[in-house]
Amino acid sequence: VxxxxxxxxxxxxxxxxxxxxxxxxxxxxxxxxxxxxxxxxxxxxxxxxxxxxxxxxxxxxxxxxxxxxxxxxxxxxxxxxxxxxxxxxxxxxxxxxxxxxxxxxxxxxxxxxxxxxxxxxxxAPLEHLAALFSQVVVPVLANEKNHRGWPHVVCQDVQRHAHGLQGDLLVILEQVNGKTVLPLPAGADEVGFVDSDSDSALDCTEKSVIYAIESAVIQWSRRVRGVLKRESSQPLLQGENPTPRTELEFWKSRAEDLEHVYNQLRAIKVRGMARLLDRVHSSYFPAFQAMCRDVVAGEDA
Structure with missing residues (x-):
């Protein structure tokens, strides 16, 4: 201020x-x-x-x-x-x-x-910045009255960058709290749940939205792999002297993080995105399924 x-x-x-x-x-x-x-x-x-x-x-x-x-x-x-x-x-x-x-x-x-x-x-500067961006900057940029006369490509590019920065801020905030966030791509709010017996949703879905969803699947897969590859022996490899309590806290934190990821993957919007990838026969739909299986297997481990 x-x-x-x-x-x-x-x-x-x-x-x-x-x-x-x-x-x-x-x-x-x-x-x-x-x-x-x-x-x-x-x-x-x-x-x-x-x-x-x-x-x-x-x-x-x-x-x-x-x-x-x-x-x-x-x-x-x-x-x-x-x-x-x-x-x-x-x-x-x-x-x-x-x-x-x-x-x-x-x-x-x-x-x-x-x-x-x-x-x-x-x-809390980071939380303040994230709130300012999500509650002020993004709504201002999303309002069509504020960019009348702009070329359509420019509007899309500005909104895409703003949405990407908002997602990055959210990821950093949750990383501080030990949580992994899967930020929704731009246009996810418009996807909803695609009905399996109707093609109307596919007809009105822009290719840019499908591309954004596929890009999100790639980013999500990387973050999920990062969570699954974490080892409790990392402090020991870094020259520290972890105690049994450190080991227990690691597995507890890992389980909570995987549960947080699983709940995000089961959200209605994400399920709608997955259904859309399936309907358009996207090559990234199998990757999405594999990611979900890995998260479930990690929770059961």
Whole structure:
């Protein structure tokens, strides 16, 4: 979340104090709600004074490096250069605050308006990005009113890339939680369940949708093979000293992951995709069947 800095009229600086530092501190207090006096103690350290002086001063080589304010512990604050919170940035669910200069010219002595941008760094940036993409970016791109006049090929390409990035974000998110995701291809929502006695669904299905489904089967097969090839001996081969508890946790995690994959393969949309591949006599339908058999065999192992 990015915002323009408020003007100096919102702060009442003390005589002799830099009003720009007071404005920064006021925004830190509103956003992070630290303990009383935390910003003053943070900004009073030698390292913080150096960073703030460089940030608010003139930079001939371009815009100064951004600043990031984090909470490394209860009630405390830390000022870091750049946007990397570092390994000791604080609790995993704690948010931060960044300050960004908009140009090489330093802000005025009594106002940061137009010269500094600031915004929150979410507690879970990846989840925040995924939600933003799925709830804002993809719906905007999917709305036909937003790309009137675009060539049909351009519309398809933009939507395909957006859908692919959304799937990649979902895969990464679930990998963090130890789960394997099989993202649905673009156009899967339009496939539904193909009736075995009707050819109407086949007649209205675009070849691009069938191609997307076949490409998805290839990606899914690779991910499933990766799950099935995992060995409990991997920590030992990496020089670690796993305990029997590590072995039990591995097999428990593997079983839960395979069950998660199996439930995805049994979803109505995926079954409709498989039926469509069967109806068009796709060469990838046997690969889909083999993948399902491998997952079932892996669960029973």
């Amino acid at each position: 990015r915002r323009a800095m408020p003007g100096a009229e919102e702060a009442d600086p003390e005589p002799g104090a830099d009003p720009r530092l007071r404005l920064l501190g006021a925004y830190v207090a509103r956003s992070l709600r630290p303990a009383a006096g935390a910003w003053e103690r943070c900004a009073g350290t030698a390292e913080a004074e150096r960073l703030l002086h460089a940030f608010l001063g003139r930079e001939d080589a371009g815009s100064p490096q951004p600043l990031l304010v984090v909470r490394p512990g209860p009630g405390g604050l830390a000022l870091r250069p750049g946007l990397d919170a570092g390994p000791e940035a604080g609790p995993p669910r704690a948010k931060g605050l960044f300050f960004l200069r908009t140009g090489p010219e330093p802000p005025g002595p009594r106002s940061l308006r137009g010269a500094v941008l600031c915004g929150d760094v979410p507690a």
